[in-house]
Amino acid sequence: MNVEGTSGPYQGVDTHALAVAVFKDEKADDGFLKDLDAASGGVVKSAIDSEEFKGKEGETAYLHLPPGGLKAQRLLLIGAGDKAEYDAARVSELGGTAARFLRSKSVKSVAVVPRLEGDPELIAARVVEGAIMGLFEIDKYRTSDKEQKVIDRLIVVVDGADKDALNRGVKRGQIVGESVNFTRDMANEPGAYLTPTNMAERAQEIASEFNLSIDVLDEERMQKEGMGSLLSVSRGSDEPAKLIILKYTPAKPSNDNGKLLALVGKGITFDSGGISLKPGENMELMKYDMTGGATVLGAMRAIAQLKPPIPVLGVAPCSENLPSGKATKPGDIVRAMTGKTIEVINTDAEGRLVLADAIAYAKKLGATSIIDMATLTGAVSIALGDVHAAVLGTDQELIDEIIAAGKEVGEKFWQLPLDKEYSKQIKSDIADIKNVGGRKAGTITAAAFLKEFADGVAWAHLDIAGTAWGDEAKPYRAKGPTGIAVRTLINLVDRASRSE
Ligand code: BES
Ligand code: MG
Ligand code: ZN
Secondary structure, three states: EEEEEEEEHHHHHHOOOOEEEOOOOOOOOOOHHHHHHHOOOHHHHHHHOOOOOOOOOOEEEEEEEEOOOOOOOOOEEEEEOOOHHHOHHHHHHHHHHHHHHHHHHOOEEEEEEOOOOOHHHHHEEEEEHHHHHHHOOEEEEEEEOOOOOOEEEEEEEOOOOOOHHHHHHHHHHHHHHHHHHHHHHHOOOOOOOOOOOHHHHHHHHHHHHHHOOOEEOOHHHHHHHHHHHHHHHHOOOOOEEEEEEEEOOOOOOOOOOOEEEEEEOEEEEEOOOOOOOOOOOHHHHHHHHHHHHHHHHHHHHHHHOOOOOOOEEEEEEEEEOOOOOOOOOOEEEEEEOOOOEEEEOOOOOOOHHHHHHHHHHHHHOOOOOEEEEEOOHHHHHHHHHHOEEEEOOOOOOHHHHHHHHHHHHHEEEEOOOOOOOOHHEEEOOOEEEEEOOOOOOOOHHHHHHHHOOOOOOOEEEEEOOOOEEEOEEEEEEHHHHOOOOHHHHHHHHHHHHHHH
């Protein structure tokens, strides 16, 4: 898809379809809509007056235009909801809705008029990232009924905008949108097609393409590092574990203050539960238990191209979790890299075991702040559903920053408490800690476990188990992997760069 920006006016844009944001209860005989209605031969007023279209978020009206006023032949009105709440985050959804809807109508050339006041670079970026995300489908293994239609050309129309700003925004939106889809594609891969080794290969590909440094620890090196916790998870599998390390180093650092942010993501390429085998129902979805790792790879892929002035480390501990005669058993005790001993009560609480050593290794590589992310607990869906991802941690400033960075891109994070009382639940009778904390507060006790390995750095943990997979399609995106957190992390790095 060819993407470009134009400073308008929209009336003259040479495109098949024009997609325009319309606010809730906006009147057709006033201001912007009056002009649009006049240019489109009265179809806008007719759609609004007949109450066919009210401007509710995600609502659409697809109108055929008489020849004349506009160069476009079709007009798509997209509900943008309350004008007072309209922001850049909603603009990505608008871009997604426009692209998905118009593709379904076999439209090849689309122009989007987002109608947000403000920085044209940001607005263009959001339309484009939203459109690219909106076009993602999970049908790559279908041989029939596959989405065949493509949009060839996307134009973002921001009235009176500076051309360079628009171009920068378009480029940025492409990088971000493609990187989110990179993560989603990985999350969607079956376990057989995406083993830890394959994941390391994909990391190698982005490292070569975008000039990141990379190191992949094999099991022998993990052994030498004393990563008994991570290695206990891959014991039952024939596929060897891999610990992927990517590093972005800026050509011109803004400030050599020794700060290093590390993104650490759980990369369980299939989670059967191990000896504590999961029930069969929905087990196929456990192919996406590597979404945290894929999120790190996707964010690093974007960061490498956006070239912020601060360094970023990406760490993904990758393993399968399978039962076999060699598998770790409930009751086994393992020793983590930090020397801490862990009683494995339940082999299905494996994410925290791989993250423990990955967090410790990120610290060894010099990380001063760490954000880890994982499809860690089913309990987070009980607490927050599929609306908010959970954030917990030891550094309130970092947590606030994640929530704020998320809000700007339309990704919601809700903080759960992590008082020290919760740590009592993971005390073991025979080892330092145990890997489950009972039925109560499952998301919090998982974080309390990780906290044991994150001392001495600013640390936050994202539990994305409830938000990483969308059970149903939305107007702006397909069902399946959502790419949650990729954009938040990219935005967080961006914000940090600006405040340096
Ligand atoms: N991968 C699961 C968590 C999960 C559940 C992700 C549902 C996505 C959807 C994780 O490894 C797990 O099995 N966690 C256990 C922990 C329990 C044994 C303490 C869980 O949540 O049941
Ligand atoms: Mg093995
Ligand atoms: Zn598990």
